[in-house]
Amino acid sequence: MLSVDLNKYMNIFVHYVRFFLTRNNTFATFFLVVACGLCTFNVFAQVSTPNAIVPVSTTQNPYFNSNVALGNHQKKFYKACSIYVYVRSFLKVQIINLSTYKISSCPASEFGHITATSVIAQLKTIAPITLVSMIGPYFQLMDENNSVIENQSVAVGNLNFTQVMTAEVTVLDLITNFNSVWKWKNAEPAYNPIPTSRNMSFVWYKGSTIYTVTSPNGDRFVMVYFSPPDIEQYNDEQAVLDKLAGLGNALNLPPGWKYQAEVLTSILRLTQIAVEGRVSDTMMDELENVYVRMKAGAR
Numbered sequence: 670m671l672s673v674d675l676n677k678y679m680n681i682f683v684h685y686v687r688f689f690l691t692r693n694n695t696f697a698t699f700f701l702v703v704a705c706g707l708c709t710f711n712v713f714a715q716v717s718t719p720n721a722i723v724p725v726s727t728t729q730n731p732y733f734n735s736n737v738a739l740g741n742h743q744k745k746f747y748k749a750c751s752i753y754v755y756v757r758s759f760l761k762v763q764i765i766n767l768s769t770y771k772i773s774s775c776p777a778s779e780f781g782h783i784t785a786t787s788v789i790a791q792l793k794t795i796a797p798i799t800l801v802s803m804i805g806p807y808f809q810l811m812d813e814n815n816s817v818i819e820n821q822s823v824a825v826g827n828l829n830f831t832q833v834m835t836a837e838v839t840v841l842d843l844i845t846n847f848n849s850v851w852k853w854k855n856a857e858p859a860y861n862p863i864p865t866s867r868n869m870s871f872v873w874y875k876g877s878t879i880y881t882v883t884s885p886n887g888d889r890f891v892m893v894y895f896s897p898p899d900i901e902q903y904n905d906e907q908a909v910l911d912k913l914a915g916l917g918n919a920l921n922l923p924p925g926w927k928y929q930a931e932v933l934t935s936i937l938r939l940t941q942i943a944v945e946g947r948v949s950d951t952m953m954d955e956l957e958n959v960y961v962r963m964k965a966g967a968r
Contacts, residue, residue: 745812746810749775750775751766751803752767752783752803754800756798761837764838765835767823767831769830770831771818780806792823804957807894807959808900810895812877817868817870820832859953861952863952866941876933880913882929890963895958920955949962
């Protein structure tokens with residue numbers, strides 16, 4: 670849940686923007702948007718904070734699995750969990766994806782014991798977290814996940830997590846893409862792509878089936894993580910594939926969007942290195958399945 674102060678300042682900002690947008694003075698409106706944006710984002714910055722959550726955890730939790738780190742995490746249908754935390758900093762908000770990928774198994778029962786309140790309490794000495802979203806457990810759907818994890822882990826509850834992705838919402842985003850930022854501010858990322866930084870090396874083999882959603886302007890997003898609510902009931906791979914085949918009927922797609930299953934006629938690779946200036950668009954659907962935008966021409 671958002672803090673009271675954050676909601677108060679954001680609601681004040683929205684009130685004044687809407688008021689001035691009903692006036693015809695373009696310069697005054699632009700000036701107010703900039704000024705209010707600066708004031709609003711400044712409430713996040715009580716102190717200067719780190720750019721990432723990268724603490725070293727020396728505690729081995731009960732679900733730490735050395736076999737995971739030896740290769741099982743690379744394969745299709747590997748199960749993991751994610752926590753998305755929203756961190757306040759000077760003139761921006763960071764969205765950080767903490768994942769059990771490569772370091773822990775993630776039993777649904779254990780993940781269910783972790784709450785937004787407990788995450789904020791356990792990580793409060795590391796970063797001023799404002800909002801938390803819990804995603805998973807989920808199956809990864811690529812045939813190979815060779816992504817490199819460079820950050821150390823942090824213990825949350827009985828599980829270990831490590832930072833695998835970051836995104837930023839800045840004052841400029843607030844001015845140029847207000848509707849999108851407002852959705853992310855409320856943790857409403859469904860069908861709302863956002864540029865993200867990560868180490869990514871996903872591979873789908875020729876003959877594999879991918880599951881995509883396509884926006885009205887032709888942008889295609891391939892599902893990388895599938896998060897059924899009854900995930901512990903899936904005891905074989907075919908049951909997962911059957912569920913994915915009919916998923917389009919369960920999605921409440923926005924007008925003009927479409928869901929599609931496609932058999933690849935060639936290998937598909939999605940790669941990225943987590944360096945400044947290199948980003949990939951990531952989004953979710955309303956069922957918390959995660960997608961990454963495919964490059965133009967990718968099949």
